[in-house]
Amino acid sequence: MLLYRININTLEDPLQNEKLLEQVGPERRNKVIRYLQPDDRKRSLGAGIMIRKLLGENGLSESSLKYSENGKPVADHLYFNISHAGDYVVGVVSDCEVGCDIEQNVNAPLEIAEHYFYSSEREYIEAAVDPGKAFFTLWTLKESYMKMTGRGMGLPLDSFEIVRKDARFVLGKSPEKPGFFRTMEFEDYIFSVCNESDFTLNQNEFFDIL
Numbered sequence: 001m002l003l004y005r006i007n008i009n010t011l012e013d014p015l016q017n018e019k020l021l022e023q024v025g026p027e028r029r030n031k032v033i034r035y036l037q038p039d040d041r042k043r044s045l046g047a048g049i050m051i052r053k054l055l056g057e058n059g060l061s062e063s064s065l066k067y068s069e070n071g072k073p074v075a076d077h078l079y080f081n082i083s084h085a086g087d088y089v090v091g092v093v094s095d096c097e098v099g100c101d102i103e104q105n106v107n108a109p110l111e112i113a114e115h116y117f118y119s120s121e122r123e124y125i126e127a128a129v130d131p132g133k134a135f136f137t138l139w140t141l142k143e144s145y146m147k148m149t150g151r152g153m154g155l156p157l158d159s160f161e162i163v164r165k166d167a168r169f170v171l172g173k174s175p176e177k178p179g180f181f182r183t184m185e186f187e188d189y190i191f192s193v194c195n196e197s198d199f200t201l202n203q204n205e206f207f208d209i210l
């Protein structure tokens, strides 16, 4: 498993420096400039730069990039996924289906857990010293699974359960397909990965791009 990261503060706003847009293809360029906020443009540009780099490192060009029915970017013989939040764009490359999610641990919307999490998941949050961190840990784990399957939010949050077991997180009730999880923190970000087969994740072993 390889981990990649871009801090978007290393990028200028692509509307102020249009040369930056030349680092990505026309589809991504159009996506970037549609965002109204500079940080959204930077995250989207960062995502485009990251995808191009992951493809390039594996001998592929942007023409190999396709989107699944639910919008997951995919390429032949390359398993990858990206996520962005706050200052960061992160990416993972694996040897089987993979999904990842990053969130910044600020203002956790705990009411989401009230409505859409299993009672065991709510209990995990309620028992935690830092309920916000516990919420985002479960949230990123759930999103990483939804993104691994490719269904994204098309897979309801309450259709599967994440359980803490032997110092790890595993799938509980109703998994659509198997998934193996790892989660880590850096700064005030929580980052989780779900892979189709078991794997290890070395804390903070990111390749920082740019």
Ligand SMILES: CC(C)(COP(=O)(O)OP(=O)(O)OC[C@H]1O[C@@H](n2cnc3c(N)ncnc32)[C@H](O)[C@@H]1OP(=O)(O)O)[C@@H](O)C(=O)NCCC(=O)NCCS
Residues within 6 Å of the ligand: 043, 044, 047, 048, 069, 070, 071, 072, 073, 081, 082, 083, 084, 085, 099, 100, 101, 102, 143, 146, 147, 148, 149, 150, 151, 152, 153, 154
């Ligand atoms: C995937 C999804 C859960 C991501 O939500 P998020 O937390 O806001 O975003 P993240 O930062 O973690 O990830 C975004 C990235 O995941 C990737 N992605 C998009 N859809 C994905 C999917 N279904 N599965 C896996 N990855 C996906 C993209 O690279 C996207 O970044 P980009 O738009 O800049 O290229 C959400 O966008 C979703 O549910 N999308 C599916 C929508 C859908 O079902 N559409 C129906 C057909 S159009």
